Amino acid sequence: MHRRDSSRRGSRSSAGRSDNARPDSPARPDGTRRPDSADRRDARGHERGSARSASAGHRTAAAPTDRRRGTDLARSAAFDVLRDVEDSDSYANLVLPPMLRDRGISGRDAAFATELAYGTLRLRGRYDAIIEICAARKLDKIEAAVLDLLRIGAHQLLGMRVPAHAAVSETVGLARERTGVGSGQFVNAVLRAVGRESLDTWLEKIGEAADPAGDDAVARLAVTESHPVWITRAFREALVGNGLDSSELGDVLRANNVAPQVTLVARPGLVDLADLVDQTRGAGTTGRWTSTAVVLSGGDPGMVPAVRDGRAGVQDEGSQLVTLALAAAPLDGGRDERWLDLCAGPGGKAALLGALAYERGARLVANEVLPHRVRLVANALSAVPLDAIEDVRAGDGRVVGQDEPGAYDRVLVDAPCTGLGALRRRPEARWRRTPSDLAQLGTLQRELLTSALDAVRPGGVVAYVTCSPHLAETQLVVKDVLRKRDDVEVLDARESVRAVAGDDIPLGDRHDVQLWPHVHGTDAMHLTLLRRKA
Secondary structure, three states: OOOOOHHHHOOOOOOOOOOOOOOOOOEOOOOOEOOOOOOOEOOOOOEOOHHHHHOOOOOOOOOHHHOOOOOOHHHHHHHHHHHHHHHHOOOHHHHHHHHHHHOOOOHHHHHHHHHHHHHHHHOHHHHHHHHHHHHOOOHHHOOHHHHHHHHHHHHHHHOOOOOHHHHHHHHHHHHHHHHOHHHHHHHHHHHHHHOOOOHHHHHHHHHHHHOOOOOOHHHHHHHHOOOOHHHHHHHHHHHHHOOOOHHHHHHHHHHHOOOOOOEEEEOOOOOOHHHHHHHOOOOEEEOOOOOOEEEEOOOOHHHOHHHHOOOEEEOOHHHHHHHHHHHHOOOOOOOOOEEEEOOOOOOHHHHHHHHHHHHHOOEEEEEEOOHHHHHHHHHHOOOOOHHHEEEEEEOOHHHHHHHOOOOEEEEEEEOOOOOHHHOOOOOOHHHHOOOHHHHHHHHHHHHHHHHHHHHEEEEEEEEEEEOOOOOOOOHHHHHHHHHOOOOEEEOOHHHHHHHHHOOOOOOOOOOOEEOOHHHHOOOOOEEEEEEEOO
16 A cells, blocks of 8 residues: 555645746745845845845754754654664564554554565665666665665655655655764765656666676566575576476566465354455455455454454465365375374464364364464464364474374474565565575475374375475475385375365466465465375
């Protein structure tokens, strides 16, 4: 949502002459007459500047450093979020909501602050390339706080429907307030340069700068669509590795830059889907792929009664889909009584599994290695009947298979990953992750999947899930683990997904399933279903 009311536009009055203005004395924009040179002479005959003359001999009592235009609370909040993200490695989605509440920012102002903060973080790479041109200096020569001011100014000019004069003047006011008068002058000059060209023109310029020969689509799209080069390349490889055309790279990157709508999950047996839609008071519609999803067009999900009491929750529809697919996967004989969520924090998938387990007479064990996340899991499961919850515990998932071999019928491994599949939801994540993360996470992912396969009984099913399409976290992990075992078969995950979503859902030619934001409108979730041979 974009703020377009009068408080963000500023006023613009007629530039015509006032009724008593002389032809040789042009009027100011506010209609008052500009004094001519005779009017500007003092008692000694000295000519004064027009600004001093107009003040009729009165000067502001403020010191020069205090003569500034202030800024509004929404822009201040957005700037503070960017500073916290940079200085404290904070997460924007955790910092901004309490900040808005504490400062009494709500309604359209809250929506403006949210788009300004999140949009600036997502498109930082694009804006940095533009700012470097307009500032005529390297970014590392610009003070970090001033650079954040330039970024939020650029987003207002190029990414939001904020009038140029308001975007510049309000950001300059914020600069004077936070980083000094001198920085305000610099911010003013740079943002005026930014505003002289349209977004399309800037995209062409920075694209040509990144790819002067016109033969490096990855480099060009990395800067124009604001992703690090290594992530852009990873998405290209993932598209090709899952049977899609590399020409879709731009589409998936652009989808990562669009703020997702909030999706709720109606936990089966706890709240009816139609009832949940009614509770949203007209803001909710049923999801595209699952019988549990409600998509909100706006509003605070925390105000929905079923969300407040845990019968529903906030959960991406792709996350719901892979969880439901595990529950739909065919076992090979035997019981279907004990289910395990091996990496349960923060609890969204565990709560959905717990509700399904209750409907089917099964019991869930929710395991999480971090104690503070165990508390989040317990809270997420608070509305699930106790009969369906065997345990919520803190433990190392890597040793569960050794400690409880063959003890479970269904196991979910929602493996820790880079989170590249949720970049639209976590705006700062793309700038924090590095290629070196893959090695450490890859070892953990292999150990967790191995443990899960040991923990499931012969004939039982394991779902290996990541919120990342990176081949090193998906296909390669499964391939490496299965290379060392002869007691596992790969199920066709498409069958289970279609059992949930219907035959119309577009899926690839592989037995695993990769969801995409530009195709399915979900996070880029990966699902592999594996069954221990009976």
